[in-house]
Amino acid sequence: MMGDPPTKTELSFRPAAPSDGAFAADIETALRPDSPRDPVVYRYWWSQPDEHLEIARFIARRRGRDIGFATTEHARWDMQPERYAWVGGDVLPAERSRETLDAILAAMEERVVADGAAILCVWAYEDDPLRIETVLARGYKEDRRSRRWELDLDANREKLLAMTDASRARMRREGVRILTLAEDDDPRVIEKVWRLSEEAGDDVPTTMPRVPEAMEAYVRWVNAPEVHRDRFWIARVGGDVVGVSVLAYPPARGIVGTNWTATARSVRGRGVARALKCETVAQAIALGVDRVRTGNDAANAPILHINETMGYQIVAGGIAYLRPV
Numbered sequence: 001m002m003g004d005p006p007t008k009t010e011l012s013f014r015p016a017a018p019s020d021g022a023f024a025a026d027i028e029t030a031l032r033p034d035s036p037r038d039p040v041v042y043r044y045w046w047s048q049p050d051e052h053l054e055i056a057r058f059i060a061r062r063r064g065r066d067i068g069f070a071t072t073e074h075a076r077w078d079m080q081p082e083r084y085a086w087v088g089g090d091v092l093p094a095e096r097s098r099e100t101l102d103a104i105l106a107a108m109e110e111r112v113v114a115d116g117a118a119i120l121c122v123w124a125y126e127d128d129p130l131r132i133e134t135v136l137a138r139g140y141k142e143d144r145r146s147r148r149w150e151l152d153l154d155a156n157r158e159k160l161l162a163m164t165d166a167s168r169a170r171m172r173r174e175g176v177r178i179l180t181l182a183e184d185d186d187p188r189v190i191e192k193v194w195r196l197s198e199e200a201g202d203d204v205p206t207t208m209p210r211v212p213e214a215m216e217a218y219v220r221w222v223n224a225p226e227v228h229r230d231r232f233w234i235a236r237v238g239g240d241v242v243g244v245s246v247l248a249y250p251p252a253r254g255i256v257g258t259n260w261t262a263t264a265r266s267v268r269g270r271g272v273a274r275a276l277k278c279e280t281v282a283q284a285i286a287l288g289v290d291r292v293r294t295g296n297d298a299a300n301a302p303i304l305h306i307n308e309t310m311g312y313q314i315v316a317g318g319i320a321y322l323r324p325v
Contacts, residue, residue, distance in 0.1 A: 011103050013070060016057035021046030023059070024069040029253070030093050032125070038250035041226050051214035052079055056111065060091060060104055067095040070104045072112045075211040084208040085117035090131075101134045109138075113325055120323045121208070127316040140321035143207050147304065148295045149312035150255075153285050156311040163310065164282040167275035171235070174270050176242070178279055181222070181232035192241040193234060194218040200262030205299040207322070225251050227259065233279045235263070235272050242267045245276035247284060247292060256284055258294035261303070274306050281310070
């Protein structure tokens with residue numbers, strides 16, 4: 001398949017293969033060395049389909065060399081009539097300029113607009129002024145911010161272990177059983193965790209309408225290289241799964257981080273989310289991990305409170321921008 005013709009910045013684009021995910025991870029690691037990305041994880045996810053999303057990925061080229069990557073993503077229009085579409089991408093540090101970033105975003109916008117997008121979405125870290133300037137100059141307006149946090153497990157070890165003991169005692173009193181996915185013998189447990197996650201996902205603050213996740217996609221996440229069933233914590237009340245919290249452990253490089261924490265509406269206010277997060281960090285401490293990261297919407301007050309009381313410190317978060325077509 002032929003790539004696109006060069007633009008005014010001498011960029012062309014070729015369709016990305018799953019193996020190109022490692023190159024994207026290398027680019028993001030070079031741009032943010034304090035937040036390294038795992039090439040194994042990227043290769044896995046770049047090889048996966050999605051039942052409800054239309055995802056396209058490209059490699060940006062200049063003068064015969066691969067210098068960056070570019071992406072588009074949107075829900076199937078029959079599932080989201082508002083027609084939001086994400087555009088993204090970046091380039092190697094030596095190639096990075098406002099003109100190059102602008103050309104990548106422009107090329108991806110052209111694709112999704114031709115596909116029928118009505119509202120464009122793009123992301124930038126709040127400590128990336130070059131990208132922010134580029135995005136704003138393209139007419140985007142800030143929509144929402146996300147909080148990013150880092151927890152020093154060495155410095156907070158005793159407090160976290162004491163908090164874990166207290167949460168375990170509370171869960172016993174509440175009749176809530178905390179265990180790992182590997183320890184659960186219910187043949188329908190993944191389906192139950194998926195249904196819980198769908199319920200909780202609908203309650204996460206957002207601007208654009210949430211697209212349901214297919215169970216097949218959830219199974220692919222459970223089987224991802226960064227997810228381990230013996231490090232995948234769930235909460236049960238009787239036969240129901242009422243909570244989940246999972247840390248992702250990058251197999252090649254990166255910082256261990258929260259992949260998902262959620263509780264059923266029926267148990268909120270009973271300390272289940274805190275108990276699950278405590279189990280994840282206590283296990284990480286036992287495994288010799290020195291720090292973990294997490295992220296959440298800046299308007300998600302309950303999880304913000306939990307993070308603060310556990311000792312998480314704020315690091316650079318992200319900004320989502322929107323622009324009507």
